[in-house]
Amino acid sequence: MATIEMKNIVKKYGDGFPAVNDVSIDVADGEFLILVGPSGCGKSTLLRMIVGLEDITSGDMVIGGERVNDLAPRDRNLAMVFQNYALYPHLTVYENIAFPLRLKKRPEKEIDEKVRQASRTLDLDEHLERKPGNLSGGQRQRVAMGRAIVRDAKAFLFDEPLSNLDAKLRGQMRTEIARLQKQLGITTVYVTHDQTEAMTLGDRVAVMKRGVLQQLASPRELYEQPVNLFVAGFIGSPPMNFLPATVEDGQVTLPFGTFPLPADKAERTAGKGLLLAGIRPEHFEDVSVMADDAVDGTRTFEAHVDVREWLGDQQYAYVPYDAEAQVQDQLRDLAREADSESLRTQLVVSLDAASGAQGDDDVTLFIDSDRLHFFDPQSGENLTVGL
Amino acid sequence: MNKNALNRVGTLVGFVLILLWCLLPVAWIISLSFKSQEAVTNGSPGFLPQSGGGAGWQNYVDVIQDEQFRRAILNSIGISLTATILSVALATLTAYAVARLEFQGKRFVLTTALVIAMFPVVSLVGPLFDMWRTFGIYDTWIGLIIPYMSFTLPLAIWTLSAFFREIPWEMEQAAQVDGATSWQAFRKVIVPLAAPGVFTAAILTFFFAWNDFVFGISLTSTERARPIPAALSFFVGADPFNRPASLLAAGAVVATVPVILLVLFFQRKIVAGLTAGAVKG
Amino acid sequence: MSTSTVNRASDRTRAENRLALKLVAPAVALMLLVTAFPMLRALYLSFFSYSLTAPDEREFVGLDNYATALTDGLFWRDTGNTVFIMVVTVAVELVIGFVFAMVMHRLVFARGLVRTSILIPYGIITVVSGFAWQFAFSNTNGFVNDVLPFVGSDFNWFASYESSMVAIMVSEIWKTTPFMALLLLAGLAQVPEDMLEAAKVDGATWWQRLWKVILPNMRAAIMVAVLFRALDAYRIFDNIFVMTAGANGTESISFLTYRQVIEQFQLGIGSALSVLLFLSVLVVAFLIVKIFRVNLADARQEA
Numbered sequence: 001m002a003t004i005e006m007k008n009i010v011k012k013y014g015d016g017f018p019a020v021n022d023v024s025i026d027v028a029d030g031e032f033l034i035l036v037g038p039s040g041c042g043k044s045t046l047l048r049m050i051v052g053l054e055d056i057t058s059g060d061m062v063i064g065g066e067r068v069n070d071l072a073p074r075d076r077n078l079a080m081v082f083q084n085y086a087l088y089p090h091l092t093v094y095e096n097i098a099f100p101l102r103l104k105k106r107p108e109k110e111i112d113e114k115v116r117q118a119s120r121t122l123d124l125d126e127h128l129e130r131k132p133g134n135l136s137g138g139q140r141q142r143v144a145m146g147r148a149i150v151r152d153a154k155a156f157l158f159d160e161p162l163s164n165l166d167a168k169l170r171g172q173m174r175t176e177i178a179r180l181q182k183q184l185g186i187t188t189v190y191v192t193h194d195q196t197e198a199m200t201l202g203d204r205v206a207v208m209k210r211g212v213l214q215q216l217a218s219p220r221e222l223y224e225q226p227v228n229l230f231v232a233g234f235i236g237s238p239p240m241n242f243l244p245a246t247v248e249d250g251q252v253t254l255p256f257g258t259f260p261l262p263a264d265k266a267e268r269t270a271g272k273g274l275l276l277a278g279i280r281p282e283h284f285e286d287v288s289v290m291a292d293d294a295v296d297g298t299r300t301f302e303a304h305v306d307v308r309e310w311l312g313d314q315q316y317a318y319v320p321y322d323a324e325a326q327v328q329d330q331l332r333d334l335a336r337e338a339d340s341e342s343l344r345t346q347l348v349v350s351l352d353a354a355s356g357a358q359g360d361d362d363v364t365l366f367i368d369s370d371r372l373h374f375f376d377p378q379s380g381e382n383l384t385v386g387l
Numbered sequence: 388m389n390k391n392a393l394n395r396v397g398t399l400v401g402f403v404l405i406l407l408w409c410l411l412p413v414a415w416i417i418s419l420s421f422k423s424q425e426a427v428t429n430g431s432p433g434f435l436p437q438s439g440g441g442a443g444w445q446n447y448v449d450v451i452q453d454e455q456f457r458r459a460i461l462n463s464i465g466i467s468l469t470a471t472i473l474s475v476a477l478a479t480l481t482a483y484a485v486a487r488l489e490f491q492g493k494r495f496v497l498t499t500a501l502v503i504a505m506f507p508v509v510s511l512v513g514p515l516f517d518m519w520r521t522f523g524i525y526d527t528w529i530g531l532i533i534p535y536m537s538f539t540l541p542l543a544i545w546t547l548s549a550f551f552r553e554i555p556w557e558m559e560q561a562a563q564v565d566g567a568t569s570w571q572a573f574r575k576v577i578v579p580l581a582a583p584g585v586f587t588a589a590i591l592t593f594f595f596a597w598n599d600f601v602f603g604i605s606l607t608s609t610e611r612a613r614p615i616p617a618a619l620s621f622f623v624g625a626d627p628f629n630r631p632a633s634l635l636a637a638g639a640v641v642a643t644v645p646v647i648l649l650v651l652f653f654q655r656k657i658v659a660g661l662t663a664g665a666v667k668g
Numbered sequence: 669m670s671t672s673t674v675n676r677a678s679d680r681t682r683a684e685n686r687l688a689l690k691l692v693a694p695a696v697a698l699m700l701l702v703t704a705f706p707m708l709r710a711l712y713l714s715f716f717s718y719s720l721t722a723p724d725e726r727e728f729v730g731l732d733n734y735a736t737a738l739t740d741g742l743f744w745r746d747t748g749n750t751v752f753i754m755v756v757t758v759a760v761e762l763v764i765g766f767v768f769a770m771v772m773h774r775l776v777f778a779r780g781l782v783r784t785s786i787l788i789p790y791g792i793i794t795v796v797s798g799f800a801w802q803f804a805f806s807n808t809n810g811f812v813n814d815v816l817p818f819v820g821s822d823f824n825w826f827a828s829y830e831s832s833m834v835a836i837m838v839s840e841i842w843k844t845t846p847f848m849a850l851l852l853l854a855g856l857a858q859v860p861e862d863m864l865e866a867a868k869v870d871g872a873t874w875w876q877r878l879w880k881v882i883l884p885n886m887r888a889a890i891m892v893a894v895l896f897r898a899l900d901a902y903r904i905f906d907n908i909f910v911m912t913a914g915a916n917g918t919e920s921i922s923f924l925t926y927r928q929v930i931e932q933f934q935l936g937i938g939s940a941l942s943v944l945l946f947l948s949v950l951v952v953a954f955l956i957v958k959i960f961r962v963n964l965a966d967a968r969q970e971a
């Protein structure tokens with residue numbers, strides 16, 4: 001068990017481009033930390049620096065109070081689960097799990113006990129004598145975890161461990177990893193590009209973009225108080241809607257109409273010209289399914305639903321709108337940075353499953369404009385963070 | 388008849404044809420080796436030994452008891468094995484560099500290997516004949532081992548580098564995280580993964596050395612170092628105008644036994660090695 | 669700070685370079701020792717009149733040896749034989765090899781048996797193959813005359829040029845077709861099954877699938893197989909030595925060179941022939957690469 005302290009970590013490759021730039025994160029003992037971001041954001045590089053597979057260009061890596069910058073991977077006593085599991089194809093499941101113990105020349109009895117215990121925990125008992133090549137993806141994943149847990153390592157490191165599994169299995173293994181981590185109470189750093197994994201697994205989540213740490217916070221805080229456009233757009237599915245907005249006289253003007261704002265938000269954003277307003281899909285509702293007394297007439301607008309997706313417990317409706325070219329360009333850049341493709345300017349709204357709205361329908365929608373975030377279109381900074 | 392059935396019949400016919408193609412000449416030489424010498428001298432056309440013209444195991448007994456032939460077998464085994472081991476050892480180092488390291492001259496190494504693989508061997512026997520006599524290694528084992536090595540190296544290098552490129556080298560890192568030293572990672576993870584490829588390259592190299600004829604007849608003059616193919620071609624018997632066909636056939640069968648054994652046991656590896664060396668995948 | 673990073677990177681590159689050179693040096697040195705050095709020596713000796721039977725009479729003659737060789741009908745006849753054998757055997761092997769590859773690719777049973785069998789001709793010593801076919805074609809002891817309907821039982825295959833060449837090429841083709849078939853099989857395996865299914869859905873006939881989908885996608889494999897086999901066939905020696913010993917004008921260029929050097933000890937003219945043989949192999953390789961636009965790097969996925 002140990003803490004992991006990253007102090008001003010920098011990684012530069014031969015061409016001088018910083019893959020990781022001045023990242024400082026403290027991971028508490030027993031904490032589950034997620035590193036998340038689009039591909040190429042430096043999250044895997046950072047993880048490989050923790051474990052010692054990449055040299056650190058500058059900064060300090062401190063594990064359990066000891067500076068490990070110059071230690072070889074084997075001297076750091078960390079366990080890692082690789083994306084492709086890195087199981088030894090020539091060894092049986094049993095020997096794969098026993099491998100780290102054999103390297104340490106532990107007595108046979110201890111090895112056997114630990115391997116059996118791990119295989120019980122991970123439900124691998126009937127596969128111990130098989131070779132990794134004959135296992136399913138989920139079983140390989142569990143063998144890789146078995147190899148990690150027999151170690152008594154200071155910390156677990158996971159490098160996108162679920163990305164090779166199908167969706168259903170991914171959900172199961174996610175729960176499995178969370179349970180195991182709580183049970184063992186071991187410090188864990190987990191790299192993923194999947195924001196669902198990030199939100200569900202982590203005590204805290206570090207969002208990275210192009211080698212720079214954007215925000216380090218609990219999942220709830222990331223969701224409700226994103227510090228900038230990137231985090232706001234990256235976290236949440238479907239993503240937050242971004243709309244051109246101007247604020248005047250305590251009112252915000254969006255492409256669909258003008259709506260009232262809380263005083264503190266209005267004060268911070270008034271007179272700043274064209275801003276980007278962000279609002280999550282669930283902060284809209286179809287007026288026809290709301291209790292009459294909940295509907296505030298100043299916060300409704302007429303919209304034309306283009307396409308509707310019914311998911312059973314809720315439904316998504318897509319409402320296209322026109323925006324100026326400048327805004328469109330900015331939205332496209334944003335989408336590209338987050339590894340997603342948002343092709344058109346449209347509003348995604350989440351409606352109650354009872355709503356009768358159809359595709360190609362006109363409906364009256366309610367917008368909870370109190371929940372709007374406002375971003376500076378140049379810097380991307382959230383002007384209303386903390387409110 | 389529907390198309391599917393037609394396809395299946397075609398495949399079946401092809402299957403029989405392949406087996407006939409591959410095995411008929413082998414069966415023929417085995418059959419020949421059981422014909423008696425008299426029957427061959429008098430002329431005994433036909434595939435199988437005629438009744439009364441069979442020699443039983445006599446030809447094999449004669450061949451095995453022939454001092455020259457025994458010596459040739461020994462030479463072939465010794466020379467081919469030595470050349471194989473040394474060649475594969477050197478090729479492993481080279482292939483590791485080619486597959487794993489970035490260095491200037493990689494193209495040069497691969498091109499050299501390719502050019503040598505296509506080299507007309509006969510054009511070298513003249514100068515080598517001359518040089519080997521000067522160095523005093525004409526008609527010795529070493530005089531054959533050296534050219535065998537240099538001509539099997541290209542094959543071994545191409546095959547091995549194709550294999551090495553397929554090895555999941557990140558396993559080495561996984562092992563280091565698991566607590567292995569660099570040596571342990573190499574010994575316990577990389578060696579077991581690389582061994583099948585090395586073994587395959589060794590079999591192909593052995594085939595080449597065992598099959599060589601040009602060097603075998605050019606760089607030897609006595610039974611001191613003469614390998615089997617050359618010995619077979621010089622095997623004349625009592626009457627120089629009437630080759631002892633059935634004795635030769637028995638010798639040929641004996642010389643083919645090691646090849647057949649290797650093929651039987653390592654068919655998969657050989658096919659993988661042959662194609663890895665030439666086609667991607 | 670950025671400069672130090674750059675330096676470190678180049679240090680590492682240099683260290684990697686050094687290690688690589690150490691690893692490849694022994695193999696490269698050995699390969700060159702036995703090829704480049706003797707080849708240079710052959711080039712040198714080819715300018716002399718030099719016979720091992722009279723080593724003291726060695727004398728510089730300039731290009732005379734080349735003139736002698738190139739004006740001699742023997743040289744051109746043997747080159748012609750060699751090219752003829754190369755073209756015919758490779759063409760026949762390509763067709764038979766492809767059929768074999770198709771059969772092996774489709775086969776759902778006894779795959780191991782077929783692959784084991786097909787490796788036997790590949791592994792057998794060429795000299796043994798030569799003997800086996802020589803005896804098979806023999807009019808006193810063989811079975812070929814009995815089997816073929818259009819030749820008499822006493823037809824002597826080794827009495828004339830044409831029939832001797834047929835016998836030689838049969839032995840060559842028998843032994844090397846399996847190699848061709850295995851290379852082509854590996855190429856066939858590279859053609860994605862769903863591409864063929866797509867072609868079926870698009871309405872391609874079997875013949876169209878073969879020519880428009882399978883063959884273009886196997887191009888690299890075919891070209892590599894042709895190149896390797898053609899250069900191998902151009903060096904034909906063992907079969908001729910064993911089956912005809914060059915009788916009836918069936919000599920190949922390799923055999924001519926061997927005869928000059930080893931049997932007649934004419935190192936001068938023999939060396940000139942060696943150089944010419946080497947050059948002609950280069951020309952053949954160059955022509956194949958140019959004509960068929962073979963890209964070995966492509967085929968081997970070389971970076």
